[in-house]
Amino acid sequence: MYTQKSFSEKKENIDKKWWIIDATDLVVGRVATEAATLLRGKHKPTFTPNQECGDFVVITNCEKIKFTGKKWTDKNYYWHTNHIGGIKKRTAREQMEKHPELIIMNAVKGMLPKNTLGRKQLTKLKVFVGDEHTHEAQKPEARTLR
Numbered sequence: 001m002y003t004q005k006s007f008s009e010k011k012e013n014i015d016k017k018w019w020i021i022d023a024t025d026l027v028v029g030r031v032a033t034e035a036a037t038l039l040r041g042k043h044k045p046t047f048t049p050n051q052e053c054g055d056f057v058v059i060t061n062c063e064k065i066k067f068t069g070k071k072w073t074d075k076n077y078y079w080h081t082n083h084i085g086g087i088k089k090r091t092a093r094e095q096m097e098k099h100p101e102l103i104i105m106n107a108v109k110g111m112l113p114k115n116t117l118g119r120k121q122l123t124k125l126k127v128f129v130g131d132e133h134t135h136e137a138q139k140p141e142a143r144t145l146r
Contacts, residue, residue: 009048014041017055018140020133023104024064026145032107034145035059039112039121052117056124058140063100063129067092077106101127 019038023031041047041054067075075092095103104127112118126135 009046014053018138019143020058020140024061035108036111058126
């Protein structure tokens with residue numbers, strides 16, 4: 001009896017594209033899920049879970065994103081300074097004033113696998129404040145979200 005083998009993409013056959021997402025007036029979670037899908041490569045028919053077959057994603061205007069509900073005051077971002085008692089906290093509004101790019105970075109990071117493959121995929125995410133970005137030479141294609 002013939003059994004069909006599972007498809008596994010070879011590393012040298014993977015073609016990587018560049019996508020650009022304009023985050024103006026979009027909800028953080030919707031931008032993050034689309035970016036995580038593109039970074040993992042799940043939008044491709046040749047998706048292989050154990051290969052790094054995703055694309056590059058450039059997100060612009062990260063300072064114009066939106067949250068739903070009362071997340072501007074209720075959502076907190078924590079980090080540790082590696083000193084004793086060094087846990088720090090910021091609300092979403094404070095984080096937007098200081099580092100708006102970290103809001104999208106943390107949201108996408110939470111949607112990627114928690115292993116070396118996920119960390120490698122996260123390096124292909126480029127987040128910029130404002131319209132300008134440094135990846136025009138790669139000719140990124142626009143990705144529109146609803």
